[in-house]
Amino acid sequence: MANVLEIQNLSKKYPGGVQALQQLTLTVEAGSIYGLLGPNGSGKTTTLGIVLDVLQASQGTYNWFGQSLKKETKRRIGAILETPNFYPYLSASQNLKIIADIKLANHREIDSVLQTVGLFPRRHSAFKGFSLGMKQRLALAAALLGDPEVLVLDEPTNGLDPQGIAEVRGIIQQVAAQGKTIILASHLLDEVQKVCTHMAVLQAGKLKVAGRVDAILAQHDQVIIRTENITQALGLLPQLPQVSNFRQEENYLMLTLANGYSSADLNQAFFQSGIILSELTVRKKSLESQFLDIIKDKNTSPA
Numbered sequence: 078m079a080n081v082l083e084i085q086n087l088s089k090k091y092p093g094g095v096q097a098l099q100q101l102t103l104t105v106e107a108g109s110i111y112g113l114l115g116p117n118g119s120g121k122t123t124t125l126g127i128v129l130d131v132l133q134a135s136q137g138t139y140n141w142f143g144q145s146l147k148k149e150t151k152r153r154i155g156a157i158l159e160t161p162n163f164y165p166y167l168s169a170s171q172n173l174k175i176i177a178d179i180k181l182a183n184h185r186e187i188d189s190v191l192q193t194v195g196l197f198p199r200r201h202s203a204f205k206g207f208s209l210g211m212k213q214r215l216a217l218a219a220a221l222l223g224d225p226e227v228l229v230l231d232e233p234t235n236g237l238d239p240q241g242i243a244e245v246r247g248i249i250q251q252v253a254a255q256g257k258t259i260i261l262a263s264h265l266l267d268e269v270q271k272v273c274t275h276m277a278v279l280q281a282g283k284l285k286v287a288g289r290v291d292a293i294l295a296q297h298d299q300v301i302i303r304t305e306n307i308t309q310a311l312g313l314l315p316q317l318p319q320v321s322n323f324r325q326e327e328n329y330l331m332l333t334l335a336n337g338y339s340s341a342d343l344n345q346a347f348f349q350s351g352i353i354l355s356e357l358t359v360r361k362k363s364l365e366s367q368f369l370d371i372i373k374d375k376n377t378s379p380a
């Protein structure tokens with residue numbers, strides 16, 4: 078899979094002295110929905126600002142589609158860093174016509190992007206009467222003009238009610254299904270888990286972990302197993318790369334999966350060593366405690 082974005086050792090110190098990013102390295106593959114997750118102030122907007130050429134990095138490099146960012150490359154990226162200034166008295170269509178002219182996009186695209194974001198029936202309504210969710214969807218439509226290969230979104234569901242959140246999430250998934258890559262910043266693990274295929278977790282400007290969402294979340298799950306061959310299993314466990322730690326509790330073994338492995342990988346490893354598991358239970362942590370684990374865990378290293 079080709080890489081859409083490669084960030085290497087990116088650091089940013091703001092003039093006031095705040096170190097917003099420290100040596101950030103990550104790669105976004107084509108076709109992924111990549112979540113940049115982190116608490117407030119962790120450096121998500123700064124990262125997006127730098128790679129969109131709105132902010133200057135203090136150190137480090139980034140490449141889009143294997144090249145440095147040029148005018149032609151910018152046309153391949155649609156972005157919403159903050160809600161665009163739409164004209165309140167103009168309709169959705171009229172506002173998009175102005176943006177299409179700026180982006181040198183064909184006016185024929187307007188109806189199609191309005192359909193994608195579910196605003197086609199309201200295309201003649203004035204922007205000032207739109208709900209917050211509709212305004213956000215119009216911003217998405219504007220970002221989609223010019224048919225970019227990548228969409229970059231900063232907190233796309235911020236301030237929306239549950240219905241608005243679900244609508245924006247549906248649009249993101251629909252756009253990704255058309256083959257576009259999506260990069261989005263969010264402080265909500267729930268949002269990232271529901272929509273993203275990959276994620277990077279930032280805390281105080283540092284990368285805590287990066288990789289597939291399912292693998293990262295599984296890493297903090299506890300797996301409880303039972304086997305007739307407990308002595309043999311205890312002998313095997315220290316050699317298994319799938320397990321980061323384990324302990325025995327009576328007839329059970331309590332294991333924590335290592336980064337990138339699932340309980341199925343673990344089951345297979347035991348089977349291949351001739352150990353049959355009579356029970357295997359995965360105890361999932363709540364999303365909230367997963368997130369706290371990730372940002373607290375000093376030993377978590379990037380995948």
Ligand SMILES: Nc1ncnc2c1ncn2[C@@H]1O[C@H](COP(=O)(O)OP(=O)(O)OP(=O)(O)O)[C@@H](O)[C@H]1O
Binds near residue numbers: 117122
């Ligand atoms: N223009 C600026 N000047 C000085 N410090 C800044 C500036 N912009 C951001 N910062 C600081 O840099 C750090 C990272 O901010 P950033 O906005 O990138 O984080 P974030 O993860 O996007 O947070 P949020 O979720 O609140 O938007 C914070 O400590 C913030 O206060």
